[in-house]
């Protein structure tokens with residue numbers, strides 16, 4: 278069975294390393310983007326879209342909610358499930374993330390077990406096959 282591919286959009290280098298290690302240990306293939314620009318470069322360079330995107334809300338160039346809205350507005354990427362990550366569990370963040378099109382929200386710091394369980398839940402429920410994203 279092919280590995281599920283997760284794109285992590287996160288500007289904090291310690292966090293992206295932690296998240297990548299955690300995902301790889303749990304059998305996922307990881308793509309890393311440390312900026313919005315880099316995310317679009319990666320999306321343009323791959324032929325198969327990721328199975329899931331973990332989207333930090335606070336990133337320097339284009340914020341994660343704007344990136345999410347852009348991905349949701351593109352027929353090629355709108356079906357990719359996006360989970361928001363944020364360093365500060367601010368009141369209303371969850372609502373904003375869901376409104377932008379995220380399927381869920383994970384406040385940082387997170388419990389690693391709950392983190393992996395949540396990701397597995399969304400990938401498990403996703404019945405789409407890889408080629409279906411390519412119009």
Ligand code: MN
Nearest residue numbers: 288333335336
């Ligand atoms: Mn950040």
